[in-house]
Amino acid sequence: MKQLLVLNGPNLNRLGVREPDVYGNATLKDLEAMIQSFAERTGNKIECRQSNHEGVLIDWIHEADKTARGIVLNPGAFTHYSYAIRDAIASVSVPVVEVHISNVHTREPFRHHSVISPVTSGQIVGLGLHGYELALQALLEIKKEE
Numbered sequence: 507m508k509q510l511l512v513l514n515g516p517n518l519n520r521l522g523v524r525e526p527d528v529y530g531n532a533t534l535k536d537l538e539a540m541i542q543s544f545a546e547r548t549g550n551k552i553e554c555r556q557s558n559h560e561g562v563l564i565d566w567i568h569e570a571d572k573t574a575r576g577i578v579l580n581p582g583a584f585t586h587y588s589y590a591i592r593d594a595i596a597s598v599s600v601p602v603v604e605v606h607i608s609n610v611h612t613r614e615p616f617r618h619h620s621v622i623s624p625v626t627s628g629q630i631v632g633l634g635l636h637g638y639e640l641a642l643q644a645l646l647e648i649k650k651e652e
Contacts, residue, residue, distance in 0.1 A: 509551040510645055511574040512541055512638065513566055515582035516558040521607075528608050530634060537635050544639050548646065560584060564594040571598040576645035578638060580605050585620045592621050601627040601648045603641040607634055 514534065517524060522533035532540075538554045545552040553574075557563055563584070570577050579602055584591050595602050602625070609632025610617040623629045627648055630637040 508573060508575040509553050510545075510576050510578070510642060511566070511570050512538075512552060512554045512578045512642075513563055514554070514556040514580045515563055515584050517582055518580060519556050519558065528613075530607070532635055537638065540635060541638060541642070544642055548642075550642075550646070552642065560588055560590060564590055567591070567594040567598060567602075570600055574600055575649050576600050577602045578605055578641040578645065579603070579622070579626075580607070580638075581622055585610070585622050586616055587621060589621055592625055595622065596625040601645060603627055603644050604629040605637045605641045606631040607637065608632060 519534050521529055521537060522531055534556060541552055541554055555566060557566075563581070567577065577600060579595075581588065581591055581604065585604070585606070604620065604622050604626045611631065620629065628644055630641050630644075633640060
């Protein structure tokens, strides 16, 4: 069975330390444990990866076209300017759901626009770490419909 893939972009390795008033106190390890709990409850295999490097994320997106059923992607700051990640998503056939821990639409104006979202299956923002579970559930529903 192909797995689901959760990709976290730049600075998400700093969860629990970086701006806890915005992102909360949970760490990336806590997030990944929550995701693995979801995997066990739903009988799915889910792999979590994090990188601060745009090219690494692009390589993982390309690879997922053959190895994954879908991708949950928190592109971090790449959301707002990475046409390279946008093009990588457009080049694969697996569905991608964009997720953000904070509500980017209520933050600084530069965060209000995503160059990624036009090529994703959907976007979940502002629901904290729970947004990842919702994104994974959405991917499972999308795959059922196919």
